[in-house]
Amino acid sequence: MSVDAATVKRIGRLARIRIEESEVTAYQDELNAILGFVEQLSEVDVAGVEPMTSVTPMVLRRRDDVVTDGGYPEKIVANAPLSEDNFFMVPKVVE
Amino acid sequence: MTDLTKLSLSAARKGMEDKDFTAVELTGAYIDAIETANPKLNAYVSVTPEQALEMARASDAKLAAGNAGPLEGIPLGIKDLFATKGVHTQAASHILDGFKPEYESTVTANLWRDGAVMLGKLNMDEFAMGSSNETSYYGPVISPFRAEGSNANLVPGGSSGGSASAVAAWLCAGATATDTGGSIRQPAAFTGTVGIKPTYGRCSRWGTVAFASSLDQAGPIARTVEDAALMMTSMSGYDAKDSTSVELAVPDFAAAVERGVKGLVIGVPREYRMDGMPAEIEKLWQQGLDWLRAEGATVKDISLPHTKYALPAYYIVAPAEASSNLARYDGVKFGLRVSGKDITDMYELTRAAGFGREVKRRIMIGTYVLSAGYFDAYYVQAQKVRTLIKKDFEDAFNAGVDAILTPATPSAAFGIGDEAMAADPVKMYLNDVFTVTVNMAGLPGIAVPAGKDGQGLPLGLQLIGKPFDEETLFAAARVIERSADMDFSPKRWW
Numbered sequence: 001m002s003v004d005a006a007t008v009k010r011i012g013r014l015a016r017i018r019i020e021e022s023e024v025t026a027y028q029d030e031l032n033a034i035l036g037f038v039e040q041l042s043e044v045d046v047a048g049v050e051p052m053t054s055v056t057p058m059v060l061r062r063r064d065d066v067v068t069d070g071g072y073p074e075k076i077v078a079n080a081p082l083s084e085d086n087f088f089m090v091p092k093v094v095e
Numbered sequence: 096m097t098d099l100t101k102l103s104l105s106a107a108r109k110g111m112e113d114k115d116f117t118a119v120e121l122t123g124a125y126i127d128a129i130e131t132a133n134p135k136l137n138a139y140v141s142v143t144p145e146q147a148l149e150m151a152r153a154s155d156a157k158l159a160a161g162n163a164g165p166l167e168g169i170p171l172g173i174k175d176l177f178a179t180k181g182v183h184t185q186a187a188s189h190i191l192d193g194f195k196p197e198y199e200s201t202v203t204a205n206l207w208r209d210g211a212v213m214l215g216k217l218n219m220d221e222f223a224m225g226s227s228n229e230t231s232y233y234g235p236v237i238s239p240f241r242a243e244g245s246n247a248n249l250v251p252g253g254s255s256g257g258s259a260s261a262v263a264a265w266l267c268a269g270a271t272a273t274d275t276g277g278s279i280r281q282p283a284a285f286t287g288t289v290g291i292k293p294t295y296g297r298c299s300r301w302g303t304v305a306f307a308s309s310l311d312q313a314g315p316i317a318r319t320v321e322d323a324a325l326m327m328t329s330m331s332g333y334d335a336k337d338s339t340s341v342e343l344a345v346p347d348f349a350a351a352v353e354r355g356v357k358g359l360v361i362g363v364p365r366e367y368r369m370d371g372m373p374a375e376i377e378k379l380w381q382q383g384l385d386w387l388r389a390e391g392a393t394v395k396d397i398s399l400p401h402t403k404y405a406l407p408a409y410y411i412v413a414p415a416e417a418s419s420n421l422a423r424y425d426g427v428k429f430g431l432r433v434s435g436k437d438i439t440d441m442y443e444l445t446r447a448a449g450f451g452r453e454v455k456r457r458i459m460i461g462t463y464v465l466s467a468g469y470f471d472a473y474y475v476q477a478q479k480v481r482t483l484i485k486k487d488f489e490d491a492f493n494a495g496v497d498a499i500l501t502p503a504t505p506s507a508a509f510g511i512g513d514e515a516m517a518a519d520p521v522k523m524y525l526n527d528v529f530t531v532t533v534n535m536a537g538l539p540g541i542a543v544p545a546g547k548d549g550q551g552l553p554l555g556l557q558l559i560g561k562p563f564d565e566e567t568l569f570a571a572a573r574v575i576e577r578s579a580d581m582d583f584s585p586k587r588w589w
Contacts, residue, residue, distance in 0.1 A: 003463065007463075008459075011459050011462050011463050011466070012443075012459065013443075014462050014466060015418060015446075015458050015459055015462040016422075016425070016439070016442040016443050016446055017443060017446045017447050017450065017455055017458065017459070018443035018444055018446070018447035019447075020447075027456070027459065030456055030520055031456070031459060031460060031463070033519065033520060033521055034410060034456075034460055034520060034521065035460075035463075037406075037407055037410065037521045037524075038407040038408075038410055038411055038473070038477075039407075040403075040404065040407055041404055041407050041408060041411070041473075041476050041477060041480055042472075042476065044401070044404055044476075044479075044480050044483065046476065046479040046480065046483070049479045049482050049483060050479070050482055051475050051478035051479045051481075051482065052478045052479075052481040052482045052485065053478075054309075054339075055295050055309060055481075055485065055535075055536065055537030056294070056295055056296050056339070056341065056537055056562065058296070058339075058341070060338055060339075061338050063335070072197075075197040076197075078197055079193070079194050079195065079196075079197075079428070079429035079430070080427070080428055080429060081426060081427075081429075081430070081431070081432035082432065088427050088428060090427055090438055090441070091434075091435070091437055091438045091441055092437075092438075093437075093438050
């Protein structure tokens with residue numbers, strides 16, 4: 001499988017990374033080189049093989065559904081590029 | 096007076112205990128060394144001398160009071176991937192511009208609990224994506240090693256290139272590092288240092304900037320096997336804040352270092368004998384086996400049939416997880432923001448400006464393989480192959496193998512700006528061909544310096560162990576270290 005220019009732009013959109021028109025060809029070549037490299041996986045016989053979900057044999061631990069942390073909104077927004085009254089500020093999303 | 100920066104971790108610890116020098120003096124010696132060397136090597140992205148001296152003074156007080164921790168007063172460098180409260184934490188990326196966390200990673204908190212002193216934050220490949228430390232927003236790290244008769248700058252390897260360079264050049268007594276596909280072991284091999292990636296789950300990932308969550312593990316880079324073991328003991332341990340951290344007692348790893356290899360079965364996987372492998376790597380590997388045999392180990396040929404598929408499977412799994420993990424960098428909660436005409440525009444412009452080329456490339460691949468219509472063909476297939484890779488190792492261990500010996504890298508360090516690697520991302524990825532299998536199977540792996548190439552550059556061997564059997568790796572690595580009996584320190588030019 002290989003990607004065309006339109007697919008590169010679509011992936012950029014999905015990944016929320018602006019791809020300039022001048023960059024499309026280079027990305028297309030690089031992505032196709034990597035996809036060409038991983039293509040060999042299709043030759044592996046995986047009949048009856050389960051996909052890995054956990055590299056160590058363990059059941060994901062659960063904890064009690066209780067509040068154990070929080071109460072410091074000023075710390076949460078301390079690194080925000082823009083905040084007001086302990087809220088993150090973003091451009092208007094609803095007209 | 097002896098140069099305090101050249102002491103091993105245990106010698107430095109003893110020197111302070113015996114009052115030969117203070118923690119403040121030791122820290123001061125490292126701060127001076129960093130000041131001289133860092134403009135040339137670019138190993139640190141942020142140096143914190145005031146904080147270091149404050150921690151050293153606290154260590155001196157504890158040493159005087161007789162309640163010193165196991166790493167009391169030991170000055171360490173911390174990879175920029177670990178969250179350190181109030182201190183530069185950017186994963187060497189522009190997108191985390193100005194980020195100073197309000198919290199401390201569990202691994203670094205464990206080190207401070209045991210008395211260690213933080214000298215500053217170490218350079219790395221951006222978001223740990225790279226094998227040469229050339230993808231950092233802060234520019235490449237330079238290796239303290241140069242080929243004999245050459246002034247050309249070499250890479251220290253990556254992604255923990257700052258850690259490796261700083262440890263080899265005596266700019267810290269040891270360093271934290273992380274390994275997703277080889278990022279501890281490959282730079283350790285390039286710089287004549289010791290680096291261990293422990294079993295997945297041994298170290299908490301809490302507070303470590305995530306790259307590929309099912310593969311990432313923290314570990315130390317140090318100048319000796321014993322130093323690495325001392326750091327590993329402090330860094331490890333169960334943490335309720337990481338649901339994949341394993342609830343197992345942490346052994347005293349240093350106690351295992353001199354255990355020897357008598358009676359151990361060392362596996363030699365035939366699939367690691369690559370076409371076109373340099374003769375000196377082949378020779379080093381045989382030498383390593385001879386050393387282990389001479390100390391009473393048995394060598395056994397084994398087969399790990401899915402080895403060649405580990406790297407391609409990695410280049411699906413790791414970018415897929417990265418594309419998900421790095422979705423959080425959107426210009427809203429922390430770091431860089433580039434304004435746009437609406438919120439989507441802001442996201443796209445922020446991420447285009449904030450991520451470097453290699454990171455963008457990997458997010459794009461990850462997004463593609465997870466997108467509708469491709470998920471089964473790529474991602475599910477890769478995770479099935481991963482199951483087979485892990486089974487290869489299980490079969491070997493079930494057949495009586497205690498540890499596996501392989502080369503650590505296909506070559507010694509290469510030059511900064513290597514044109515062939517810059518032109519073809521896959522060529523750069525091949526640096527991790529011997530190490531990436533270990534991450535895919537969640538196993539522990541250690542790189543130990545074992546010889547030099549024709550140009551005097553360090554070469555390393557890798558030992559791969561059973562899950563949670565890092566002790567055997569320390570013991571076997573120590574045999575190699577002792578048998579090689581070589582000086583792996585760089586000739587000072589900086």
